[in-house]
Amino acid sequence: MSNLLTPDVCVVGGGSAGLVVAAGAAQLGLDVVLVERALMGGDCLNFGCVPSKALIAAARAAQAQRSGAAFGIAPVEPAVDFGKVMDHVAGVVAAIAPNDSVERFEKMGVRVLPEEARFTGRTELLAGGHRIRSKRIVLATGSRPALPQVPGLAEVPHFTNETIFANRTLPSHLLVLGGGPIGLEMAQAFRRLGSKVTVLEAATCLAKDDPELVAIVLARLRGEGIVLCENARVARFERTADGIVAVLDGSARIEGSHLLVATGRTPTIDGLDLDKAGIAHTRHGITADDSLRTSNRNVWAIGDCNGRYAFTHMAGYEASLFIRGALFRAPAKLDSGLVPWATYTDPELAQVGLNERDARARHGDGIKILRWKFTENDRAQTEHETDGLVKAITDGRGRVLGAGIAGPQAGELIQSWCLALSGRLKISALASFVPPYPTLGETAKRAAGSYFTETLFGSRSRGLVRFLARLPVW
Numbered sequence: 001m002s003n004l005l006t007p008d009v010c011v012v013g014g015g016s017a018g019l020v021v022a023a024g025a026a027q028l029g030l031d032v033v034l035v036e037r038a039l040m041g042g043d044c045l046n047f048g049c050v051p052s053k054a055l056i057a058a059a060r061a062a063q064a065q066r067s068g069a070a071f072g073i074a075p076v077e078p079a080v081d082f083g084k085v086m087d088h089v090a091g092v093v094a095a096i097a098p099n100d101s102v103e104r105f106e107k108m109g110v111r112v113l114p115e116e117a118r119f120t121g122r123t124e125l126l127a128g129g130h131r132i133r134s135k136r137i138v139l140a141t142g143s144r145p146a147l148p149q150v151p152g153l154a155e156v157p158h159f160t161n162e163t164i165f166a167n168r169t170l171p172s173h174l175l176v177l178g179g180g181p182i183g184l185e186m187a188q189a190f191r192r193l194g195s196k197v198t199v200l201e202a203a204t205c206l207a208k209d210d211p212e213l214v215a216i217v218l219a220r221l222r223g224e225g226i227v228l229c230e231n232a233r234v235a236r237f238e239r240t241a242d243g244i245v246a247v248l249d250g251s252a253r254i255e256g257s258h259l260l261v262a263t264g265r266t267p268t269i270d271g272l273d274l275d276k277a278g279i280a281h282t283r284h285g286i287t288a289d290d291s292l293r294t295s296n297r298n299v300w301a302i303g304d305c306n307g308r309y310a311f312t313h314m315a316g317y318e319a320s321l322f323i324r325g326a327l328f329r330a331p332a333k334l335d336s337g338l339v340p341w342a343t344y345t346d347p348e349l350a351q352v353g354l355n356e357r358d359a360r361a362r363h364g365d366g367i368k369i370l371r372w373k374f375t376e377n378d379r380a381q382t383e384h385e386t387d388g389l390v391k392a393i394t395d396g397r398g399r400v401l402g403a404g405i406a407g408p409q410a411g412e413l414i415q416s417w418c419l420a421l422s423g424r425l426k427i428s429a430l431a432s433f434v435p436p437y438p439t440l441g442e443t444a445k446r447a448a449g450s451y452f453t454e455t456l457f458g459s460r461s462r463g464l465v466r467f468l469a470r471l472p473v474w
Contacts, residue, residue: 003130005111007033009327010125010134012117012272015042016312017303018140019100020319026108028327033134034105035127037116041100042142043162043304044312045093051165052185054092056344058085059192063224063346070384080194082170089165119277123298135298136326139286140315141272143265143304148177152237156244158259161186167258171195175246175256177234179205181343183262184221188345191226198227198254200234200246206343210355213406216387217349229254267305282307290333291325292318300326308334311341340418342411347388350414353402353421359393366396370427372447374407379438383408390447392417398426398451409440416444427451 009025011018014036022034039046062078069075098104102112115128125132145160147153159167161182174190176183179201191197199205205228206214222228229248238245243257267285280287280295285307292300300322303315318334325332340352359367374380374388388407394400403417420430430448435441455461 005033005130005132007031007111007132007134009033009136009138010132011035011138011140012125013042013140013142013303013305014040014100014112015140015142015303015315016044017142017315017319018042018138019105020316021138021140021302021322022105022110023108024319024323025327026105026110028323030327032110033113033132034110035113035115035117035125035132037114040102040105040112041097043144044315045096045100047162047165049312050093050096051089052161052182052189053344054089055085055165055189056185058088059189060346062194063192080170082193083168085193086165086168116271118271118273119279120273122277122296137299138322139269139272139294139299139301139305140303140319141268141305143267143310145261146264146266147261148263150177150234150237152239153261156237156239156259158244158261160261164260171256171258173198173243173256173258175200175244175254175259176262177246177259178262178264179203179228179230180208180262180264181206181341183260184217184345185343186260186262187226188221188224191221191224196225198256199229200232200248200254201228201230202233204230206349209343209349209351210357210391210404212356213349213351213389213391213404216389216406217343217345217347220347220387221345265304265310267307269305292322292334309339311339314339338418338422340414342414344411347385347407348410349404349406350410351402351404352414352418353400354393355402355404356391356393359401363395363401367401368394368396368451370394370447370450372443372450374440374443376446377438377440377443379440379442380408382438390443392427392447394427394451398428400425400427400430403447405443407440407443413440413443416441 008030009032011022011034014034022032026032062080065078066075105112113127117125117127120126123133173196176187176199179199183199187197187199205218233249234246235249236247244259246254269281269286274281278296279299286294286301286305288294288301288306292302294301302318302322304310321332324330337353342348342350370392372390375386380386385408390405392403400420405413427448430444435445
């Protein structure tokens with residue numbers, strides 16, 4: 001006989017979204033059950049953001065040894081011990097893991113079940129030997145790598161983000177299938193660590209980002225020796241004695257020692273028996289409204305599993321919306337205009353709100369494009385990090401519609417623009433704040449200030465100032 005549990009909140013999935021809900025609900029004094037069939041911390045901790053950024057940091061340290069000439073420091077080719085690099089990556093994951101552990105959440109009062117959950121009714125789940133009945137069920141089951149239907153792929157050894165961080169052999173020639181953020185981040189990291197790298201992208205690299213900003217990133221990647229093959233459709237993969245061959249449409253053959261598949265994500269919703277709970281879903285994920293509620297009013301879908309935004313920060317944001325809306329019963333709806341994202345190549349690429357293409361589609365020619373190059377920033381000059389551009393967009397009244405940055409620390413610098421959008425600020429707010437000097441953060445003020453250049457220094461202003469100058473000093 002199964003054991004019946006009746007928590008106030010049942011959470012399925014122990015990744016970023018589920019852990020925020022479980023911790024928040026437990027700290028509010030509610031009875032919480034968390035069901036996680038695999039690793040606590042989900043994709044972000046174990047296979048995504050944390051290990052990838054740790055690998056990128058190691059690659060940056062290697063690249064720094066090659067890049068000293070501009071500072072009068074003789075460049076050297078780094079001696080990379082790839083096994084120790086991967087020890088570093090594993091050590092970073094291990095250092096963060098206690099924050100997401102079963103022990104920590106049990107101390108909060110959360111009951112953690114290491115089981116697979118499936119619905120048996122609208123408000124009831126089965127997880128191992130437990131029946132769970134709850135009026136509030138939160139699905140936070142995340143996503144997994146999406147594998148394309150390319151002939152031969154299943155027959156050749158290949159990595160995804162779920163397996164590449166367990167690899168301890170530096171590829172001599174890494175083929176990367178997919179020119180999105182994951183593919184390009186890993187391409188640059190492995191190139192800097194000593195691999196030859198070829199990226200195979202069926203369309204254009206970083207297609208969701210502003211092409212003007214993307215061009216800055218791609219120029220650096222090519223300059224570091226990464227071969228970017230855009231509009232390259234793979235007809236099939238073949239296994240060879242020395243590795244793998246990608247055969248392109250047109251019969252061109254590209255040989256490599258290892259293959260990384262980075263062609264996107266797909267929601268993890270298999271095995272949940274969603275139909276038994278009356279929960280609408282498609283291959284793109286669980287259908288949820290802007291309050292994250294599904295077609296079953298007792299069930300919410302947050303994070304990657306709803307197919308909206310596969311970002312850790314959005315998982316946390318959506319979890320906070322559930323707490324605000326479902327637990328406090330306050331107005332809480334997702335605002336897609338506040339969604340930022342960043343690609344951690346070097347230079348980094350970040351975006352929030354509308355880019356130029358989308359802004360023109362929505363607002364026509366009434367928008368204003370503001371640009372400020374990193375060559376005009378003194379801190380960037382001191383560090384020889386001048387490849388970059390801040391590009392902001394406003395409407396005709398000066399309301400910030402969006403911003404994109406390609407440049408050093410773009411993921412950090414985009415945050416002032418995130419605040420502007422969140423606070424519904426006009427460009428004058430960013431033009432008038434006082435940043436410390438010299439900092440990269442001055443780029444936001446300078447870009448914003450350029451909105452007023454024509455008005456402030458135009459013929460009318462000059463005429464007014466000349467007139468005022470004739471008056472007595474007051």
